[in-house]
Amino acid sequence: MTRLAPVLVLVLALAACDPGTGVQPAAAAPIACATGSIQAQGSSAQTNAVNLWIRNYQVSCPGATVAYASVGSGAGVRDFIDGTGDFAGSDSALAPADRRAADARCRSGPVVHLPMVVGPIALAYNVAGVGDLRLRPATIAKIFAGTATAWNDPAIVADNPGVVLPSTQITPVHRKDGSGTTDNFTRFLASAGEWAYGNGSTWPAPGDRAEQGSDGVSAAVAETNGAIGYVEWSYAQFHDLDTARVANGAGEFVALTAEAAGRTVAGAKLTGTGNDLTLTIDYRTAVPGAYPIVLVTYEVVCGRGAPGLVRSFLAYAASGPGQAAAMRQGYAPLPGALRERVAAAVAALR
Amino acid sequence: MLSVVVLAVALLAATSLLMARMQGQVRIIGAEAAPQASTAADLYFALSDLDAQVARLVLIGRTPALAGSRIDALGTYQQRSRQIDADLQRALTTGTTTADRATVLALMNQLAVYRQWTWQAMAVESQAPPQPPGTLPPAALGYYTQATNVMHLDLLPAAQRLRDSGQDRVDRAYTAERVTETLGIVLAVLLGGALVALLVGLQMWLARRFRRMVNPALVLATLITLGLVVAAGVVFAVDGSRLRAARADSLSPYLALSRSQAIAYDAAADTSRYLISGNLAYYREDFARKSDQVVVDPGMLDRWRAYQRDHERIVALADAGQVAAAVDSLTGIRRGDAAFDFSYFDAAVSTRTAAHRQAFDVSLRDAEGRLTGWTVFPIAAMGLVILLVFVGVRARLREYR
Numbered sequence: 001m002t003r004l005a006p007v008l009v010l011v012l013a014l015a016a017c018d019p020g021t022g023v024q025p026a027a028a029a030p031i032a033c034a035t036g037s038i039q040a041q042g043s044s045a046q047t048n049a050v051n052l053w054i055r056n057y058q059v060s061c062p063g064a065t066v067a068y069a070s071v072g073s074g075a076g077v078r079d080f081i082d083g084t085g086d087f088a089g090s091d092s093a094l095a096p097a098d099r100r101a102a103d104a105r106c107r108s109g110p111v112v113h114l115p116m117v118v119g120p121i122a123l124a125y126n127v128a129g130v131g132d133l134r135l136r137p138a139t140i141a142k143i144f145a146g147t148a149t150a151w152n153d154p155a156i157v158a159d160n161p162g163v164v165l166p167s168t169q170i171t172p173v174h175r176k177d178g179s180g181t182t183d184n185f186t187r188f189l190a191s192a193g194e195w196a197y198g199n200g201s202t203w204p205a206p207g208d209r210a211e212q213g214s215d216g217v218s219a220a221v222a223e224t225n226g227a228i229g230y231v232e233w234s235y236a237q238f239h240d241l242d243t244a245r246v247a248n249g250a251g252e253f254v255a256l257t258a259e260a261a262g263r264t265v266a267g268a269k270l271t272g273t274g275n276d277l278t279l280t281i282d283y284r285t286a287v288p289g290a291y292p293i294v295l296v297t298y299e300v301v302c303g304r305g306a307p308g309l310v311r312s313f314l315a316y317a318a319s320g321p322g323q324a325a326a327m328r329q330g331y332a333p334l335p336g337a338l339r340e341r342v343a344a345a346v347a348a349l350r
Numbered sequence: 351m352l353s354v355v356v357l358a359v360a361l362l363a364a365t366s367l368l369m370a371r372m373q374g375q376v377r378i379i380g381a382e383a384a385p386q387a388s389t390a391a392d393l394y395f396a397l398s399d400l401d402a403q404v405a406r407l408v409l410i411g412r413t414p415a416l417a418g419s420r421i422d423a424l425g426t427y428q429q430r431s432r433q434i435d436a437d438l439q440r441a442l443t444t445g446t447t448t449a450d451r452a453t454v455l456a457l458m459n460q461l462a463v464y465r466q467w468t469w470q471a472m473a474v475e476s477q478a479p480p481q482p483p484g485t486l487p488p489a490a491l492g493y494y495t496q497a498t499n500v501m502h503l504d505l506l507p508a509a510q511r512l513r514d515s516g517q518d519r520v521d522r523a524y525t526a527e528r529v530t531e532t533l534g535i536v537l538a539v540l541l542g543g544a545l546v547a548l549l550v551g552l553q554m555w556l557a558r559r560f561r562r563m564v565n566p567a568l569v570l571a572t573l574i575t576l577g578l579v580v581a582a583g584v585v586f587a588v589d590g591s592r593l594r595a596a597r598a599d600s601l602s603p604y605l606a607l608s609r610s611q612a613i614a615y616d617a618a619a620d621t622s623r624y625l626i627s628g629n630l631a632y633y634r635e636d637f638a639r640k641s642d643q644v645v646v647d648p649g650m651l652d653r654w655r656a657y658q659r660d661h662e663r664i665v666a667l668a669d670a671g672q673v674a675a676a677v678d679s680l681t682g683i684r685r686g687d688a689a690f691d692f693s694y695f696d697a698a699v700s701t702r703t704a705a706h707r708q709a710f711d712v713s714l715r716d717a718e719g720r721l722t723g724w725t726v727f728p729i730a731a732m733g734l735v736i737l738l739v740f741v742g743v744r745a746r747l748r749e750y751r
Contacts, residue, residue, distance in 0.1 A: 048418045055683050055690060059697045065685055070418070215417040219476060238424040330425070 031056075034312035035063035042068075042076020042089030045180045045232065046117040046297040049326040050089060053317050056325060066313055073180060073297075080300060081105050086310050087301040089117075091180025091201075093271075093278045094300060102300065109304025109350070112276040114342050116317050118332040119295040120261035121185055124221045124241035125228040127151050128166055133244040134159045134253040137192030137283075137292070140246070143228060144172045144189060145197070146206055151226065159247070173220045173229035176210035178202045184281075184295040185230045191283035230293075233261075234330020248292045249284035258332040260291035266335035268296070275303060275345035277338075294332070304350045311349045318343045354548050354739050361541040361575070362732035365582050368534040369724035372589065375527040376721060379593065380714035383523040384601055386444040387516030388707070391605050393437040393457075394509040395612040396430045401501040402619030403427040404468050408494050409622045409677065411475050413483045419681045434461065441512060450515050453508050460504045467497035484625045484673040494626060506616075517605065524597060531590035535583050542579030546572055549739070556743070567742030571735040578731040585724060589717050596713030604706035606645065611699045613643045614654065618692050621661045625676055629668050637661060646699060653695035660688035 040050075047070040054066045071079070073090040080088035081101045093113055094102055102111035123140065125133055130151070135143075139155045142148040148155055152165040175182045178201040186199035197205040209227070211217045217229040218239040228244075233256060236243050245253040254260050265279070267287040272278035283292050299314060316322045323333035334342060406423045410416045438461075441454045471493035478487040486494075549572040556565050617640035624633040644654055660679065667676035683690045 048421060051418065051683055055693050058683075058685060058690065059694050067684060212414045213417050215412070215414065215420060219412070223476075234421055234425070238421050238428065240428075328425075330421070 031060040031316050032312055033061035033064060034309040036309045037065040038086040038307055038309045039067045040087045041071045041079045041085045043073045043091045043180055043297045044070040045091055045119050045295055046089045048329045049117045049331050052325050052329055053322055057313055057316055064309055086307055087299050090298050090300050106302035106305060109302055111300055112303045113272060113278045113298040113300055114345055115277055115279055115296045116299045117297045117326060118261060118265050118334060120233040120256055120332050121181055121230050121293040121295055122233045122236035122256050123228060123244040124218060124231050124236040125244055126221050126225055127168060128225055131242060135244045136247040138194045141189045141192045141195040143170055168226040171209055171224050171227040172207055173209045173211055173217050173227055174203045174207050175217060176212050180295055181232055188283040188293045237330050246292060248290050249286035254289060254291045256291050258327055260289055261294045261332040262335040263287045263290035264292055264294050265296060266338060275348050277341060277345055306349045314346045318346050355736055357541060357545040357548060358732040358735050361545055362728040364537040364541055365728035366725050368530055369721060372530045373721045375523060375530060376717050379523045382444055383519045387520050387605060389437050389440045389444060390513035390516040391608040393434060394513055395608060396433040396437060397505050397509055398612045398616040400430040401498055402615050405619045405622035405626060408471055408486060408490060409626050410483055411486060412480060416483060416681060453511050457505060457508045460500055464497055464500045464505060467493050471497060482674060483677040527593060531586045534586040538579050538582045542575055545575050565742045567738040571738035574731050574735050578728060585720055589720050592713060593717055596710050600706045600710035604703055604710060607699060607703045610644050610646055613640050617641055621664055621680060621688060624665060625668055634665055650695060650698045653698055656691045657695055660691050664688060
């Protein structure tokens with residue numbers, strides 16, 4: 001099924017990006033190409049990474065066409081179960097009913113989850129005079145529940161000893177639309193133990209300021225003194241927003257970096273069996289240097305009967321160059337051992 | 351005997367000094383002239399793409415469905431900004447003339463103005479009520495027009511001047527290297543030939559005078575001299591020839607391709623500018639003019655033509671009032687969408703430019719490697735020759751006494 005694509009040399013000083021997609025040139029390593037056409041749908045949280053992989057893959061493999069529709073995890077899984085998608089991007093593991101339906105769709109083998117895209121969630125803020133903010137999960141819960149209303153709230157002051165905090169009113173900004181980012185963030189808040197609103201992909205708590213998408217949240221934070229919002233890391237990075245250090249289960253305040261997010265993912269519990277690599281994130285992780293708010297999204301695919309192009313494309317996504325490309329888009333790469341497991345699981349697809 | 355010593359010293363001095371001079375010139379080519387030209391080419395490219403990203407950001411606006419494209423454009427804008435700042439810093443250190451440094455300082459000032467117009471355009475757009483992509487508030491278009499004018503009328507021409515200056519410096523460095531190479535070969539042959547002739551003459555004189563057919567020390571001295579002359583001549587000739595080949599096969603194609611790549615980026619941004627401007631014919635014509643200047647190999651040209659077809663389709667959609675479809679075709683990554691087809695073209699060009707650049711760097715390293723030790727070899731060889739002559743002659747003179 002495969003042939004080696006011509007080697008695309010890594011372009012260094014002249015690393016070009018196109019005016020259309022704005023991304024780096026295609027990956028450096030040879031890609032084991034397949035031919036044909038596939039279609040996938042699902043999570044919008046992973047769209048930027050998947051689109052970059054598609055671009056790189058198609059540039060390297062002229063005989064392949066890969067399409068990904070960013071329709072949200074639920075719709076993507078439904079399309080997969082209906083047989084209109086060759087794989088689905090999902091922000092969470094399939095619910096039992098969906099899993100049974102997906103197994104039935106796959107016929108010759110069970111459906112498997114492949115963790116492929118790690119999207120750290122940043123707490124972006126805009127507070128006059130504050131350049132290094134430290135927050136415990138319980139404090140974050142108070143802020144987003146609206147019980148801490150000013151930046152010099154005692155809980156925030158306690159988290160930031162020696163820092164002079166202004167009395168500016170806090171403006172927490174949350175997502176207006178349903179999203180895996182909200183679901184993971186509220187799971188994190190729920191793990192803090194002082195959050196009464198549960199979790200869900202739509203914002204479950206009160207709150208005045210709601211914005212469409214991470215882009216809207218980022219813009220709102222950028223233009224509002226006293227604002228704080230949760231956004232996918234890439235949006236905080238590319239909007240040049242300050243992000244808070246968040247305390248992990250060991251009480252260590254950790255800045256958001258790819259490595260710090262990777263430590264949380266590396267410490268996640270593997271709850272799937274065989275090549276089904278479902279993870280359970282521990283938002284209270286005590287792993288040293290771990291940043292605790294991360295979103296891991298999966299590719300959901302049939303363990304047997306997946307087209308060659310799906311296997312080849314996912315092999316590139318799980319490869320070192322594939323993960324490095326995603327990192328340039330503001331994602332964190334899969335930690336080494338997990339990436340190898342995912343690559344092995346992809347290689348075992350038939 | 352004295353003549354031998356004088357000629358040997360002259361040969362060693364000429365060879366060592368010219369080799370040192372050539373080493374210096376190779377270093378100037380590799381560490382100063384070529385990087386200056388390359389930095390200027392990179393600056394031109396990065397500026398072109400910076401404006402392309404701004405055009406894309408203005409076009410997309412705050413459309414939620416295109417948030418991914420927006421974040422791409424923002425990320426690339428930042429990357430290009432850093433690249434431009436680094437290039438300007440390098441240009442200040444590698445620029446040797448007052449005019450170059452003045453150009454760089456002017457570029458820095460104009461860049462500040464460009465960024466000011468750019469962010470005013472985006473601020474106006476972000477504060478306006480949501481509008482479909484491709485439709486922007488008049489003030490945003492006004493500010494963007496100011497920005498892109500600064501880019502095309504001030505920044506890019508200044509970068510072009512730096513690029514020309516860098517290429518002139520490469521030309522001068524190569525001319526100086528050619529002079530040294532020729533002088534080195536001529537002097538090595540003349541002085542070495544004279545020394546060999548003297549040594550042979552001395553050998554013959556000693557043979558007649560002392561009735562010894564062979565004086566081993568003088569034979570060895572002659573062979574060492576011949577070896578030095580031949581080796582030095584070969585090093586001068588080979589190094590010069592390889593450096594010229596590196597320029598013809600790697601550096602010049604790299605600079606030319608880099609120029610075409612920058613023009614292609616700028617041309618592709620005209621597709622966005624056409625939509626932003628509400629179908630201003632100027633940008634359609636500008637695209638055609640720039641397209642003619644994209645000079646690439648046939649394989650790459652096919653890919654560029656695919657982008658040209660995309661551009662024409664997008665222009666036709668915009669002319670028909672189907673702006674949303676035009677934006678979709680411009681930003682999509684499906685095969686046949688403009689963004690993908692441009693990437694496909696760009697990947698081919700980037701791969702080739704990187705290969706040219708790498709080949710040139712390797713050639714320069716090889717040239718430096720060949721010259722290593724050549725400031726010392728002649729001293730050692732000629733010292734040995736003088737010693738051997740002294741040994742060979744002294745033995746005979748002692749015999750004479």
